[in-house]
Amino acid sequence: MKLIFRSSPRAMSDTRDRFAHVLADHSRALERVAASYTRTASEREDLLQDIALSLWTALPTFRGECSEKTFALRIAHNRALAYLAKRGAPGSLRAPVDVDDHEDAVVATTGKNPALAYERAERGSRLLAATRALPLAHRQVITLLLEGLGHREIADVLGTTEGNIAVRATRARAALRALLEEDGEAR
Amino acid sequence: MNTEMDRAEEIELAAWRASWMQLGGKDGLALELAQRARKAGYRHRAYLVANVVTAVAVTLVMGWLVVYMRGAILAVFFCAATCLYNGVILTRLFSDRIAPAGSTLESFVTMTRERIDRDLRWNRFARRVLYIVAGVFVPWFVIVTMSRWAIFHDSPMWLVYGCIATFLLAVLGSLAHSARKQRKLLAERDELDALVAERTLL
Numbered sequence: 001m002k003l004i005f006r007s008s009p010r011a012m013s014d015t016r017d018r019f020a021h022v023l024a025d026h027s028r029a030l031e032r033v034a035a036s037y038t039r040t041a042s043e044r045e046d047l048l049q050d051i052a053l054s055l056w057t058a059l060p061t062f063r064g065e066c067s068e069k070t071f072a073l074r075i076a077h078n079r080a081l082a083y084l085a086k087r088g089a090p091g092s093l094r095a096p097v098d099v100d101d102h103e104d105a106v107v108a109t110t111g112k113n114p115a116l117a118y119e120r121a122e123r124g125s126r127l128l129a130a131t132r133a134l135p136l137a138h139r140q141v142i143t144l145l146l147e148g149l150g151h152r153e154i155a156d157v158l159g160t161t162e163g164n165i166a167v168r169a170t171r172a173r174a175a176l177r178a179l180l181e182e183d184g185e186a187r
Numbered sequence: 188m189n190t191e192m193d194r195a196e197e198i199e200l201a202a203w204r205a206s207w208m209q210l211g212g213k214d215g216l217a218l219e220l221a222q223r224a225r226k227a228g229y230r231h232r233a234y235l236v237a238n239v240v241t242a243v244a245v246t247l248v249m250g251w252l253v254v255y256m257r258g259a260i261l262a263v264f265f266c267a268a269t270c271l272y273n274g275v276i277l278t279r280l281f282s283d284r285i286a287p288a289g290s291t292l293e294s295f296v297t298m299t300r301e302r303i304d305r306d307l308r309w310n311r312f313a314r315r316v317l318y319i320v321a322g323v324f325v326p327w328f329v330i331v332t333m334s335r336w337a338i339f340h341d342s343p344m345w346l347v348y349g350c351i352a353t354f355l356l357a358v359l360g361s362l363a364h365s366a367r368k369q370r371k372l373l374a375e376r377d378e379l380d381a382l383v384a385e386r387t388l389l
Contacts, residue, residue, distance in 0.1 A: 019224070023217040030220075031211035052220040053227050078295045085299070085379035124209040136385045145200065146207040159292035173196065176203070 019056055026072045029147050033073065036131050036143045037080040043087075051079045066156055073147060074157040077140060084136075130179040138172035145169060238280055242273040272316075279309065296383055303376045310372065314365045321358050328354065 023030075034047040054075050062071050131142055144154045151165045158165070249266040256262040328351065 016225075020217070020221050023221050027217040027220060028211040031213060031216060032207065035210065048216075048220060049223050049227070052224040056224040056228060074292075078292060081292070081296070081382055082299055082379075084382055085375050087378075124206045127203060127206045128210060136382060146204050148204065157292075173200070177199070 015056075015060055019059055022055065022059065022068055022072060023052065026069055029069065030072060030076050032128075032147070033076040033080065033143055035128060036139060037084065039132070047080060047083050050083055051076045054079050066153070069147075070149065070153050070157055073144060073149070077144075077157060126180065126183055130176055130183060133179055134172060134175055137168060138175055141165060141168045142172040142176055145172075235280065239277065242277055245269055246273055275312075296379070299379060300376065303372055303379070307369070307372050307376075310365055310369050314362070314369075317358060317362050317365065321362070325355065325358070 030048060030051055031044075034044045034051065038044045038047055055072060058071075058075055062068075066074075127146075131139055131146075134142060140158055141154060144157060149157070151162045151169065154169075155162045155165045246266075246269065249262075249269045253259075253262045253266045332351070
Protein backbone atom coordinates (compact mmCIF):
# COMPACT_ATOMS: atom_id res chain seq x y z
CA MET A 1 0.00 0.00 0.00
CA LYS A 2 1.15 3.45 -0.74
CA LEU A 3 1.74 5.67 2.22
CA ILE A 4 -0.56 8.63 2.26
CA PHE A 5 1.32 11.35 4.03
CA ARG A 6 1.72 14.95 3.00
CA SER A 7 4.65 17.17 3.84
CA SER A 8 2.75 20.01 5.49
CA PRO A 9 -0.82 21.07 6.32
CA ARG A 10 -0.59 23.70 3.58
CA ALA A 11 0.52 21.19 0.94
CA MET A 12 -2.22 18.88 2.16
CA SER A 13 -4.84 21.60 1.78
CA ASP A 14 -3.57 22.46 -1.74
CA THR A 15 -3.78 18.82 -2.77
CA ARG A 16 -7.29 18.58 -1.33
CA ASP A 17 -8.46 21.59 -3.31
CA ARG A 18 -6.82 20.35 -6.48
CA PHE A 19 -8.29 16.91 -5.96
CA ALA A 20 -11.80 18.30 -5.50
CA HIS A 21 -11.32 20.44 -8.62
CA VAL A 22 -10.11 17.51 -10.79
CA LEU A 23 -12.96 15.31 -9.59
CA ALA A 24 -15.53 18.03 -10.20
CA ASP A 25 -14.28 18.40 -13.78
CA HIS A 26 -13.73 14.76 -14.69
CA SER A 27 -15.82 12.53 -12.41
CA ARG A 28 -18.30 11.92 -15.23
CA ALA A 29 -15.56 10.75 -17.60
CA LEU A 30 -14.15 8.52 -14.84
CA GLU A 31 -17.62 7.11 -14.26
CA ARG A 32 -17.94 6.22 -17.95
CA VAL A 33 -14.51 4.56 -18.03
CA ALA A 34 -15.38 2.56 -14.90
CA ALA A 35 -18.68 1.53 -16.49
CA SER A 36 -16.89 0.23 -19.58
CA TYR A 37 -14.78 -2.12 -17.41
CA THR A 38 -17.48 -3.38 -15.04
CA ARG A 39 -20.88 -5.00 -15.31
CA THR A 40 -22.69 -4.18 -12.09
CA ALA A 41 -23.24 -1.01 -10.10
CA SER A 42 -21.35 -2.36 -7.07
CA GLU A 43 -18.32 -3.30 -9.22
CA ARG A 44 -18.40 0.17 -10.75
CA GLU A 45 -18.50 1.76 -7.29
CA ASP A 46 -15.51 -0.34 -6.21
CA LEU A 47 -13.49 0.59 -9.25
CA LEU A 48 -14.42 4.27 -8.96
CA GLN A 49 -13.23 4.26 -5.36
CA ASP A 50 -9.92 2.67 -6.43
CA ILE A 51 -9.53 5.28 -9.13
CA ALA A 52 -10.35 8.16 -6.76
CA LEU A 53 -7.84 6.91 -4.16
CA SER A 54 -5.14 6.51 -6.82
CA LEU A 55 -5.87 10.00 -8.11
CA TRP A 56 -5.58 11.38 -4.58
CA THR A 57 -2.19 9.73 -4.04
CA ALA A 58 -0.86 10.46 -7.56
CA LEU A 59 -1.94 14.09 -7.79
CA PRO A 60 1.12 15.55 -5.99
CA THR A 61 3.30 13.95 -8.72
CA PHE A 62 1.36 15.63 -11.54
CA ARG A 63 3.64 18.22 -13.16
CA GLY A 64 1.43 19.25 -16.06
CA GLU A 65 3.22 17.23 -18.79
CA CYS A 66 -0.24 16.45 -20.17
CA SER A 67 -3.75 17.76 -19.61
CA GLU A 68 -5.53 16.99 -16.33
CA LYS A 69 -8.08 14.95 -18.25
CA THR A 70 -5.38 12.80 -19.86
CA PHE A 71 -3.76 12.30 -16.44
CA ALA A 72 -7.07 11.32 -14.81
CA LEU A 73 -7.95 8.95 -17.67
CA ARG A 74 -4.49 7.35 -17.54
CA ILE A 75 -5.00 6.66 -13.83
CA ALA A 76 -8.48 5.31 -14.52
CA HIS A 77 -7.23 2.89 -17.23
CA ASN A 78 -4.23 1.77 -15.14
CA ARG A 79 -6.42 1.11 -12.12
CA ALA A 80 -9.01 -0.65 -14.28
CA LEU A 81 -6.34 -3.01 -15.61
CA ALA A 82 -5.16 -3.78 -12.05
CA TYR A 83 -8.79 -4.21 -11.00
CA LEU A 84 -9.44 -6.74 -13.77
CA ALA A 85 -6.26 -8.64 -12.87
CA LYS A 86 -7.21 -8.72 -9.20
CA ARG A 87 -10.76 -9.81 -9.85
CA GLY A 88 -9.45 -12.76 -11.83
CA ALA A 89 -10.64 -14.67 -14.82
CA PRO A 90 -14.10 -15.86 -13.66
CA GLY A 91 -16.64 -13.44 -15.11
CA SER A 92 -13.85 -11.23 -16.34
CA LEU A 93 -14.68 -8.59 -18.89
CA ARG A 94 -11.96 -9.99 -21.08
CA ALA A 95 -14.60 -12.44 -22.16
CA PRO A 96 -16.99 -11.04 -24.77
CA VAL A 97 -20.41 -10.14 -23.38
CA ASP A 98 -23.84 -10.14 -24.91
CA VAL A 99 -24.64 -6.79 -26.51
CA ASP A 100 -28.28 -7.15 -25.46
CA ASP A 101 -27.16 -7.12 -21.85
CA HIS A 102 -27.22 -3.38 -21.34
CA GLU A 103 -29.48 -2.56 -18.46
CA ASP A 104 -27.42 0.09 -16.83
CA ALA A 105 -27.86 2.79 -14.26
CA VAL A 106 -25.01 4.86 -15.73
CA VAL A 107 -27.37 6.05 -18.41
CA ALA A 108 -28.55 9.56 -17.78
CA THR A 109 -32.26 10.19 -18.33
CA THR A 110 -32.45 13.90 -17.73
CA GLY A 111 -33.72 16.36 -20.32
CA LYS A 112 -36.67 18.61 -21.08
CA ASN A 113 -38.27 16.18 -23.48
CA PRO A 114 -38.73 12.80 -21.74
CA ALA A 115 -39.15 10.89 -25.03
CA LEU A 116 -35.97 12.39 -26.47
CA ALA A 117 -34.14 11.81 -23.19
CA TYR A 118 -35.26 8.17 -23.21
CA GLU A 119 -34.14 7.71 -26.81
CA ARG A 120 -30.74 9.24 -26.02
CA ALA A 121 -30.42 7.09 -22.93
CA GLU A 122 -31.27 3.99 -24.95
CA ARG A 123 -28.64 4.90 -27.58
CA GLY A 124 -26.03 5.53 -24.88
CA SER A 125 -26.89 2.28 -23.16
CA ARG A 126 -26.51 0.29 -26.42
CA LEU A 127 -23.21 2.00 -27.10
CA LEU A 128 -21.92 1.17 -23.62
CA ALA A 129 -22.98 -2.47 -23.99
CA ALA A 130 -21.27 -2.69 -27.39
CA THR A 131 -18.13 -1.09 -25.95
CA ARG A 132 -18.05 -3.67 -23.16
CA ALA A 133 -18.32 -6.44 -25.73
CA LEU A 134 -15.11 -5.30 -27.45
CA PRO A 135 -11.76 -6.97 -26.70
CA LEU A 136 -9.67 -5.04 -24.17
CA ALA A 137 -7.21 -3.58 -26.71
CA HIS A 138 -10.08 -2.11 -28.73
CA ARG A 139 -12.17 -1.12 -25.74
CA GLN A 140 -9.40 1.02 -24.28
CA VAL A 141 -8.89 2.91 -27.50
CA ILE A 142 -12.57 3.40 -28.27
CA THR A 143 -13.46 4.71 -24.79
CA LEU A 144 -10.65 7.25 -25.01
CA LEU A 145 -11.69 8.25 -28.52
CA LEU A 146 -15.25 8.73 -27.30
CA GLU A 147 -13.94 10.88 -24.45
CA GLY A 148 -12.58 13.21 -27.12
CA LEU A 149 -8.86 12.41 -26.91
CA GLY A 150 -6.69 12.52 -30.01
CA HIS A 151 -4.40 9.68 -31.15
CA ARG A 152 -1.34 11.29 -29.57
CA GLU A 153 -3.06 11.67 -26.19
CA ILE A 154 -4.39 8.11 -26.36
CA ALA A 155 -0.88 6.86 -27.12
CA ASP A 156 0.28 8.82 -24.06
CA VAL A 157 -2.40 7.27 -21.83
CA LEU A 158 -1.81 3.71 -23.05
CA GLY A 159 1.96 3.98 -23.33
CA THR A 160 2.26 3.07 -27.01
CA THR A 161 2.90 4.75 -30.35
CA GLU A 162 0.54 6.91 -32.39
CA GLY A 163 0.83 4.50 -35.31
CA ASN A 164 -0.27 1.61 -33.14
CA ILE A 165 -3.22 3.65 -31.87
CA ALA A 166 -4.24 4.63 -35.42
CA VAL A 167 -4.40 0.96 -36.46
CA ARG A 168 -6.20 -0.07 -33.30
CA ALA A 169 -8.66 2.82 -33.60
CA THR A 170 -9.62 1.85 -37.16
CA ARG A 171 -10.18 -1.77 -36.13
CA ALA A 172 -11.97 -0.81 -32.92
CA ARG A 173 -14.37 1.48 -34.81
CA ALA A 174 -15.11 -1.25 -37.36
CA ALA A 175 -15.75 -3.75 -34.57
CA LEU A 176 -17.99 -1.32 -32.69
CA ARG A 177 -19.93 -0.53 -35.88
CA ALA A 178 -20.46 -4.23 -36.54
CA LEU A 179 -21.66 -4.82 -32.97
CA LEU A 180 -24.10 -1.91 -33.11
CA GLU A 181 -25.43 -3.01 -36.52
CA GLU A 182 -25.82 -6.55 -35.24
CA ASP A 183 -27.68 -5.23 -32.22
CA GLY A 184 -29.86 -3.04 -34.47
CA GLU A 185 -30.75 -5.99 -36.71
CA ALA A 186 -31.58 -8.14 -33.72
CA ARG A 187 -34.26 -5.63 -32.67
CA MET B 188 -13.94 8.83 -52.40
CA ASN B 189 -11.60 8.52 -49.46
CA THR B 190 -12.47 11.98 -48.25
CA GLU B 191 -16.17 11.10 -48.35
CA MET B 192 -15.53 7.96 -46.37
CA ASP B 193 -13.46 9.90 -43.85
CA ARG B 194 -16.24 12.44 -43.52
CA ALA B 195 -18.83 9.71 -42.97
CA GLU B 196 -16.63 8.15 -40.32
CA GLU B 197 -16.15 11.50 -38.62
CA ILE B 198 -19.92 12.02 -38.55
CA GLU B 199 -20.37 8.53 -37.16
CA LEU B 200 -17.76 9.15 -34.44
CA ALA B 201 -19.38 12.48 -33.55
CA ALA B 202 -22.76 10.72 -33.18
CA TRP B 203 -21.23 8.05 -30.95
CA ARG B 204 -19.49 10.73 -28.89
CA ALA B 205 -22.76 12.59 -28.38
CA SER B 206 -24.42 9.39 -27.12
CA TRP B 207 -21.39 8.53 -24.99
CA MET B 208 -21.37 11.92 -23.32
CA GLN B 209 -24.97 11.37 -22.22
CA LEU B 210 -23.76 8.57 -19.98
CA GLY B 211 -22.86 9.07 -16.34
CA GLY B 212 -23.57 12.17 -14.29
CA LYS B 213 -24.64 10.66 -10.99
CA ASP B 214 -25.62 13.50 -8.65
CA GLY B 215 -22.90 14.54 -6.22
CA LEU B 216 -20.48 11.89 -7.47
CA ALA B 217 -17.41 14.15 -7.33
CA LEU B 218 -18.06 15.10 -3.73
CA GLU B 219 -18.82 11.51 -2.75
CA LEU B 220 -15.60 10.24 -4.37
CA ALA B 221 -13.52 12.97 -2.72
CA GLN B 222 -14.95 12.09 0.68
CA ARG B 223 -14.45 8.36 0.15
CA ALA B 224 -10.83 8.82 -0.96
CA ARG B 225 -10.11 11.00 2.05
CA LYS B 226 -11.72 8.46 4.39
CA ALA B 227 -9.67 5.67 2.80
CA GLY B 228 -6.54 7.78 3.40
CA TYR B 229 -7.46 8.26 7.08
CA ARG B 230 -8.25 4.55 7.43
CA HIS B 231 -4.85 3.69 5.99
CA ARG B 232 -3.13 6.00 8.44
CA ALA B 233 -5.12 4.52 11.33
CA TYR B 234 -4.05 1.05 10.15
CA LEU B 235 -0.39 2.10 10.18
CA VAL B 236 -0.69 3.67 13.64
CA ALA B 237 -2.47 0.56 14.97
CA ASN B 238 0.34 -1.64 13.64
CA VAL B 239 3.06 0.50 15.20
CA VAL B 240 1.22 0.70 18.56
CA THR B 241 0.68 -3.09 18.58
CA ALA B 242 4.33 -3.78 17.73
CA VAL B 243 5.57 -1.40 20.45
CA ALA B 244 3.12 -2.82 23.03
CA VAL B 245 4.08 -6.44 22.28
CA THR B 246 7.79 -5.60 22.42
CA LEU B 247 7.34 -3.82 25.79
CA VAL B 248 5.44 -6.80 27.22
CA MET B 249 8.14 -9.19 26.01
CA GLY B 250 10.83 -6.92 27.49
CA TRP B 251 8.99 -6.87 30.80
CA LEU B 252 8.74 -10.69 30.65
CA VAL B 253 12.52 -10.98 30.17
CA VAL B 254 13.14 -8.74 33.21
CA TYR B 255 10.47 -10.51 35.27
CA MET B 256 11.92 -13.94 34.47
CA ARG B 257 15.44 -12.65 35.17
CA GLY B 258 16.73 -13.37 31.70
CA ALA B 259 15.44 -16.93 31.38
CA ILE B 260 16.56 -18.43 28.06
CA LEU B 261 13.04 -19.17 26.90
CA ALA B 262 11.83 -15.62 27.60
CA VAL B 263 14.86 -14.14 25.82
CA PHE B 264 14.24 -16.44 22.84
CA PHE B 265 10.56 -15.43 22.63
CA CYS B 266 11.46 -11.75 23.01
CA ALA B 267 14.08 -11.96 20.24
CA ALA B 268 11.69 -13.83 17.93
CA THR B 269 8.91 -11.28 18.58
CA CYS B 270 11.25 -8.33 17.98
CA LEU B 271 12.46 -9.89 14.73
CA TYR B 272 8.90 -10.54 13.57
CA ASN B 273 7.77 -7.00 14.48
CA GLY B 274 10.80 -5.57 12.71
CA VAL B 275 9.99 -7.48 9.52
CA ILE B 276 6.31 -6.47 9.66
CA LEU B 277 7.07 -2.77 10.22
CA THR B 278 9.82 -2.66 7.60
CA ARG B 279 7.46 -4.18 5.06
CA LEU B 280 4.65 -1.83 6.06
CA PHE B 281 6.73 1.32 5.74
CA SER B 282 8.83 0.40 2.72
CA ASP B 283 6.06 -1.11 0.59
CA ARG B 284 4.83 0.94 -2.33
CA ILE B 285 2.08 0.26 -4.79
CA ALA B 286 2.68 1.22 -8.38
CA PRO B 287 1.87 4.93 -8.83
CA ALA B 288 -1.19 4.91 -11.06
CA GLY B 289 -0.16 8.22 -12.62
CA SER B 290 2.89 6.64 -14.26
CA THR B 291 2.92 5.22 -17.78
CA LEU B 292 1.12 1.95 -18.33
CA GLU B 293 4.38 0.10 -18.91
CA SER B 294 5.91 1.13 -15.58
CA PHE B 295 2.58 0.68 -13.83
CA VAL B 296 2.41 -2.92 -15.08
CA THR B 297 6.07 -3.54 -14.15
CA MET B 298 5.57 -2.19 -10.63
CA THR B 299 2.30 -4.08 -10.19
CA ARG B 300 4.09 -7.27 -11.19
CA GLU B 301 6.88 -6.47 -8.72
CA ARG B 302 4.29 -5.88 -6.00
CA ILE B 303 2.67 -9.26 -6.70
CA ASP B 304 6.08 -11.01 -6.65
CA ARG B 305 6.95 -9.27 -3.39
CA ASP B 306 3.64 -10.33 -1.85
CA LEU B 307 4.27 -13.89 -3.03
CA ARG B 308 7.73 -13.91 -1.44
CA TRP B 309 6.30 -12.47 1.78
CA ASN B 310 3.54 -15.07 1.77
CA ARG B 311 6.07 -17.87 1.31
CA PHE B 312 8.10 -16.48 4.25
CA ALA B 313 4.97 -16.30 6.44
CA ARG B 314 4.09 -19.90 5.55
CA ARG B 315 7.57 -21.12 6.46
CA VAL B 316 7.30 -19.34 9.81
CA LEU B 317 3.94 -21.03 10.34
CA TYR B 318 5.39 -24.44 9.44
CA ILE B 319 8.13 -23.87 12.01
CA VAL B 320 5.53 -22.81 14.58
CA ALA B 321 3.40 -25.84 13.75
CA GLY B 322 6.38 -28.24 13.60
CA VAL B 323 8.26 -27.03 16.68
CA PHE B 324 5.83 -25.41 19.04
CA VAL B 325 2.97 -27.87 18.74
CA PRO B 326 5.13 -30.87 19.79
CA TRP B 327 6.75 -28.68 22.47
CA PHE B 328 3.30 -27.72 23.71
CA VAL B 329 2.26 -31.38 23.88
CA ILE B 330 5.49 -32.39 25.68
CA VAL B 331 5.13 -29.61 28.25
CA THR B 332 1.50 -30.50 28.83
CA MET B 333 2.33 -34.20 29.30
CA SER B 334 5.37 -33.62 31.50
CA ARG B 335 3.46 -31.28 33.81
CA TRP B 336 0.28 -33.21 33.71
CA ALA B 337 0.00 -33.16 37.52
CA ILE B 338 -0.29 -29.37 37.48
CA PHE B 339 -2.77 -29.34 34.63
CA HIS B 340 -4.74 -32.16 36.15
CA ASP B 341 -5.79 -29.92 39.00
CA SER B 342 -6.79 -27.04 36.73
CA PRO B 343 -10.12 -26.99 34.90
CA MET B 344 -9.73 -29.28 31.86
CA TRP B 345 -11.65 -26.98 29.54
CA LEU B 346 -8.94 -24.37 30.11
CA VAL B 347 -6.11 -26.74 29.14
CA TYR B 348 -7.87 -28.16 26.09
CA GLY B 349 -9.26 -24.75 25.22
CA CYS B 350 -5.76 -23.23 25.08
CA ILE B 351 -4.40 -26.10 22.97
CA ALA B 352 -7.38 -26.03 20.62
CA THR B 353 -7.20 -22.25 20.20
CA PHE B 354 -3.52 -22.40 19.42
CA LEU B 355 -3.93 -25.23 16.90
CA LEU B 356 -6.92 -23.56 15.27
CA ALA B 357 -5.01 -20.28 14.96
CA VAL B 358 -2.10 -22.06 13.24
CA LEU B 359 -4.37 -24.06 10.92
CA GLY B 360 -6.47 -20.99 10.13
CA SER B 361 -3.36 -18.95 9.30
CA LEU B 362 -2.05 -21.74 7.06
CA ALA B 363 -5.37 -21.96 5.21
CA HIS B 364 -5.48 -18.17 4.81
CA SER B 365 -1.91 -18.15 3.55
CA ALA B 366 -2.64 -20.90 0.99
CA ARG B 367 -5.73 -19.03 -0.24
CA LYS B 368 -3.74 -15.81 -0.56
CA GLN B 369 -1.03 -17.65 -2.50
CA ARG B 370 -3.62 -18.95 -4.99
CA LYS B 371 -5.17 -15.48 -5.35
CA LEU B 372 -1.80 -13.84 -5.98
CA LEU B 373 -0.82 -16.44 -8.58
CA ALA B 374 -4.18 -16.00 -10.32
CA GLU B 375 -3.73 -12.21 -10.23
CA ARG B 376 -0.28 -12.50 -11.81
CA ASP B 377 -1.54 -14.81 -14.56
CA GLU B 378 -4.52 -12.56 -15.24
CA LEU B 379 -2.30 -9.47 -15.38
CA ASP B 380 -0.01 -11.19 -17.91
CA ALA B 381 -3.01 -12.25 -19.98
CA LEU B 382 -4.47 -8.72 -19.92
CA VAL B 383 -1.17 -7.15 -20.90
CA ALA B 384 -0.78 -9.65 -23.75
CA GLU B 385 -4.33 -8.97 -24.91
CA ARG B 386 -4.08 -5.20 -24.80
CA THR B 387 -0.95 -5.21 -26.93
CA LEU B 388 -2.70 -7.10 -29.73
CA LEU B 389 -3.68 -4.96 -32.65
